[in-house]
Amino acid sequence: MQSETQVNEYLEELEFLADTAGASTVKRYTQKLPQPDSRTFIGKGKLEEIAEYVELKEIDLVIFDDDLTGKQVNLLETALKVKIVDRSTLILDIFASRAQTAQAKTQVELAQMQYLLPRLRGLWTHLERQRGGIGMRGPGEKEIETDRRIVRDKIALLKKDLEKIERQNQTQRKNRGAMVRVALVGYTNVGKSTLMNLLSKSEVFAENKLFATLDTTVRKVVWEAMPFLLSDTVGFIRKLPHHLVESFKSTLDEVRRK
Ligand SMILES: Nc1nc2c(ncn2[C@@H]2O[C@H](COP(=O)(O)OP(=O)(O)OP(=O)(O)O)[C@@H](O)[C@H]2O)c(=O)[nH]1
Ligand SMILES: [Mg+2]
Incomplete structure (x- = not known):
C-alpha cells in the first residue's frame, strides 16, 4: 500500500x-x-x-x-x-536513448529482455512472425515457447557480453593502482556531473533531465596537492525497475569498490 x-x-x-x-x-x-x-x-x-x-x-x-x-x-x-x-x-x-558505451547499451538491452520475458504470453506480437513480417494473429502455445527461447538465448548472450566487458574494466581498474577513490553518488539530476566537471575541469554531459549520466566516468583530480580518482555515476530514482538495478550492478560496483 x-x-x-x-x-x-x-x-x-x-x-x-x-x-x-x-x-x-x-x-x-x-x-x-x-x-x-x-x-x-x-x-x-x-x-x-x-x-x-x-x-x-x-x-x-x-x-x-x-x-x-x-x-x-x-x-x-x-x-x-x-x-x-x-x-x-x-x-x-530513457536509458536506451542515453546509453553511450557498449556496457551501458548491453545493460539496457539485458534489462529490456528480462522485462519482456514474463510478458510474452500476454503480448499479441510474435517475434518470429514480426521478423518474417507475416500477420498479427494471436500466438499459440508453441509459438510462445519459441519466443521465450529466442529471448532466453538473447539474455544469455547479453550476460556473457557483460561479463567480458566487466573483465576488461577490472583490468583497467587494476592498472589505476592504489589511488584514493571518491565517488559522486545520489539521486538523479542533483548536480553530480556538474560537480564532477567543476572539480576535474572536464566536460561530462550535464543537463536538467533525469538520467543524463548512465556511464561511470572516472577522472583524476588534484585538490590541494592531494591526488584522487573521482567517479561520476548513474543517479538513483525512487522506484527503479529491479531488472535495471540488477543489470546496472556492475556499474554501481565501481562505487562499492571505492
Ligand atoms: N541551481 C543549481 N543548479 C544546478 C547546480 N548544480 C547543477 N545544477 C543543474 O542541475 C541540472 C542537473 O545537473 P547534472 O550535473 O546533470 O546532475 P546529475 O546528478 O549528474 O544528474 P544525472 O546524471 O541525470 O543523474 C543541470 O541543469 C545543472 O545545470 C547548483 O548548484 N545549483
Ligand atoms: Mg550526471
Missing part, C-alpha cells in the same frame, strides 16, 4: 520522467483499490472515465506508475485506443 504523499511523489517523478522522454503530462489519475484489477489494473469506472478524457482531448499516450502485465497492456490499449506505457518501460526507454 502506498500512502498519498508517496503516490504524489512518485507521480511528480513520473511526470519528470515523461518530460525527459519528450512527453508533456496533461492530467493525473489515482485510484484506491484493495488490489489492482488483474485484467485492466484499474477499475471499470475509472477506465471509462479515462477513456472519455482520452477521446475528448485526443491524448496519445497513457503512462502507468506501476508495472503492468502483457495482458493488462493489451486490454488497456484496446479499451483506451492509445499507446500504454508503464514506469519500467518508460525508464528503459
